[in-house]
Amino acid sequence: xxxxxxxxxxxxxxxxxxxxxxxxxxxxxxxxxxxxxxxxxxxxxxxxxxxxxxxxxxxxxxxxxxxxxxxxxxxxxxxxxxxxxxxxxxxxxxxxxxxxxxxxxxxxxxxxxxxxxxxxxxxxxxxxxxxxxxxxxxxxxxxxxxxxxxxxxxxxxxxxxxxxxxxxxxxxxxxxxxxxxxxxxxxxxxxxxxxxxxxxxxxxxxxxxxxxxxxxxxxxxxxxxxxxxxxxxxxxxxxxxxxxxxxxxxxxxxxxxxxx
Amino acid sequence: xxxxxxxxxxxxxxxxxxxxxxxxxxxxxxxxxxxxxxxxxxxxxxxxxxxxxxxxxxxxxxxxxxxxxxxxxxxxxxxxxxxxxxxxxxxxxxxxxxxxxxxxxxxxxxxxxxxxxxxxxxxxxxxxxxxxxxxxxxxxxxxxxxxxxxxxxxxxxxxxxxxxxxxxxxxxxxxxxxxxxxxxxxxxxxxxxxxxxxxxxxxxxxxxxxxxxxxxxxxxxxxxxxxxxxxxxxxxxxxxxxxxxxxxxxxxxxxxxxxxxxxxxxxxxxxxxxxxxxx
Numbered sequence: 001x002x003x004x005x006x007x008x009x010x011x012x013x014x015x016x017x018x019x020x021x022x023x024x025x026x027x028x029x030x031x032x033x034x035x036x037x038x039x040x041x042x043x044x045x046x047x048x049x050x051x052x053x054x055x056x057x058x059x060x061x062x063x064x065x066x067x068x069x070x071x072x073x074x075x076x077x078x079x080x081x082x083x084x085x086x087x088x089x090x091x092x093x094x095x096x097x098x099x100x101x102x103x104x105x106x107x108x109x110x111x112x113x114x115x116x117x118x119x120x121x122x123x124x125x126x127x128x129x130x131x132x133x134x135x136x137x138x139x140x141x142x143x144x145x146x147x148x149x150x151x152x153x154x155x156x157x158x159x160x161x162x163x164x165x166x167x168x169x170x171x172x173x174x175x176x177x178x179x180x181x182x183x184x185x186x187x188x189x190x191x192x193x194x195x196x197x198x199x200x201x202x203x204x205x206x207x208x209x210x211x212x213x214x215x216x217x218x219x220x221x222x223x224x225x226x227x228x229x230x231x232x233x234x235x236x237x238x239x240x241x242x243x244x245x246x247x248x249x250x251x252x253x254x255x256x257x258x259x260x
Numbered sequence: 261x262x263x264x265x266x267x268x269x270x271x272x273x274x275x276x277x278x279x280x281x282x283x284x285x286x287x288x289x290x291x292x293x294x295x296x297x298x299x300x301x302x303x304x305x306x307x308x309x310x311x312x313x314x315x316x317x318x319x320x321x322x323x324x325x326x327x328x329x330x331x332x333x334x335x336x337x338x339x340x341x342x343x344x345x346x347x348x349x350x351x352x353x354x355x356x357x358x359x360x361x362x363x364x365x366x367x368x369x370x371x372x373x374x375x376x377x378x379x380x381x382x383x384x385x386x387x388x389x390x391x392x393x394x395x396x397x398x399x400x401x402x403x404x405x406x407x408x409x410x411x412x413x414x415x416x417x418x419x420x421x422x423x424x425x426x427x428x429x430x431x432x433x434x435x436x437x438x439x440x441x442x443x444x445x446x447x448x449x450x451x452x453x454x455x456x457x458x459x460x461x462x463x464x465x466x467x468x469x470x471x472x473x474x475x476x477x478x479x480x481x482x483x484x485x486x487x488x489x490x491x492x493x494x495x496x497x498x499x500x501x502x503x504x505x506x507x508x509x510x511x512x513x514x515x516x517x518x519x520x521x522x523x524x525x526x527x528x529x530x531x532x533x534x535x536x537x538x539x
Contacts, residue, residue: 167420167421170420178410184404187403213490216461218458222395254448
C-alpha cells in the first residue's frame with residue numbers, strides 16, 4: 001500500500017468514526033420526530049390533514065417545476081408525508097409527479113396514496129373544487145378519452161421501468177423500419193423523445209427531490225433525467241413547508257445553460 | 261476500497277475565466293491542464309478508468325470563436341498524446357473516444373482515430389473522452405443499431421433487453437461506473453452517462469474545475485467509501501424486480517446476440533481504420 005492509500009485509509013477511519021456518532025444521534029432524533037409527526041397523520045380521521053396556503057410556501061421569484069420527481073430512498077417512509085408534498089406542490093402549480101421508492105409500492109399503498117392526496121386537497125379546497133387525481137404506474141397512463149381530464153397526475157415508477165420503456169421503443173422502431181413505415185435516418189433523439197412522451201403522457205421532470213442518505217438516482221428514468229435538477233433532503237419524515245420552501249429556493253436560483 | 265471507474269463533468273472553466281479576468285480560451289486551457297493533473301492523481305491512488313465530458317453536442321451551439329478555440333485546443337492535446345507515446349506506454353493507457361465522432365471536423369476525427377488505434381493494445385488504465393457526446397444521442401445510436409438488426413432479421417424481438425441496449429452503447433467496453441463527479445456546484449447530469457450512472461454515486465462538488473485539487477479527489481473517494489454499501493443494497497433489491505432483463509437465455513438467442521455484437525464491434529473498428537487511412 002503506497003503513501004496515498006495509507007492517507008486515505010486513515011482519513012476514512014477517522015471520518016467513519018465521526019459519522020457513526022452523528023448517525024447514531026440523528027437516528028435517535030429522527031425516531032423521536034417520526035413518532036410525533038406520523039402518529040397524527042396516520043391515525044387521525046379523514047379531514048385531519050391541513051395544507052398551508054400557497055402564499056405561505058411561495059416567495060418572490062419562485063420557479064415551480066412542471067414535473068416533480070419524488071425519490072423516496074429511505075428504508076421506511078410514510079405515505080402521508082408523500083401525499084402532503086404532492087398536495088403542497090399542486091397548490092403552487094405542479095401538475096405532474098413521479099414517485100420512485102426503494103421499496104415497491106403495493107396496489108393497496110397506491111390506492112391509499114391517492115386517497116390521502118384527495119383527502120388533503122378536499123379538506124383544503126372543498127370537495128367541489130378538488131382536482132381529478134390519477135395515481136398509476138408510469139407505463140400504464142390512464143386514458144382520458146370520454147373521461148374528465150386528469151388535473152393531478154401521479155406516476156408510480158418501479159425499478160426497471162426506465163429501461164423497460166426504452167426496450168419497448170426499440171422493438172416498436174424495429175417493426176416500423178421492417179414494414180417500411182420509418183426510415184433509419186428518422187430515428188433521432190427527438191423522435192424517440194416524442195414516442196416516449198406519447199407513452200408516458202407527462203413532461204420530463206425538471207426537478208427531483210431525493211430523500212434519504214444514498215447519493216444516487218438508483219435507476220430512476222435514465223432517459224428523462226437529462227436536464228433534471230437533483231435536490232437532496234435527508235428524510236421525508238420531517239419534510240414540511242419550510243424544508244420544501246428551502247428546496248424550491250435552490251431550484252429557483254438555478255439557471256440552465258443547455259450547453260451554451 | 262477505491263473506485264475503479266470515475267466519470268467527471270469538468271464544469272466551471274468559463275466562470276473561472278470570468279472570476280480571474282482572463283480570456284475564455286485561457287479558462288479552457290487551465291481546464292485541460294487540470295485534467296492531466298487529475299489523471300495522475302487518479303493513477304496514484306488506483307483509479308484505473310476515468311471518463312470525462314470534454315465536448316457535448318450541445319456545445320456546438322456556442323459561438324464559432326469558442327467552438328473553434330476548443331477544437332484547436334483538442335487538436336494540440338491529441339497531437340501531444342501521439343508525440344508523448346512513451347509516457348502512454350509506461351502507464352499502459354488505452355484512450356477511447358465516446359460520442360458521434362462524425363460531427364467533429366475531419367482533421368480532429370482522424371487524430372481521434374489515430375490516438376485510439378495507437379493505444380488500443382494497452383489495458384492497465386483507461387481514459388474515455390466524451391466528444392460530440394450526449395447520453396440521449398448515445399442511447400439513440402444503440403436503439404437504432406438494434407432496430408436495424410430487428411428489421412434485417414439479424415435479431416428477434418425476444419433478443420432485445422436492457423443488457424443488449426447497454427452492449428451497443430459507445431461505452432460498451434468500459435467497466436461499470438462507480439462514481440460520477442460534477443464540479444461547479446451544479447446539480448444536474450446535463451445529458452451525460454444517464455444510462456451508465458443509473459446506479460452510481462453522484463458527487464456534486466462546489467468548486468470550479470480549474471480549482472479542483474487533489475484533496476477534492478480524496479474527499480470524493482471518501483464519499484464513495486461512505487455510501488457505496490448502501491447503494492449496493494438498493495441495487496441488489498432492485499435487480500430482483502427488474503423485468504427489462506431477460507432471465508433465461510436460450511442457445512439460439514445467445515448465439516444471435518453474439519454474432520450481432522461482433523458485427524457491431526467490427527463496424528466500429530472498420531470506421532477507425534477508414535479514418536486513419538484518409539490522407
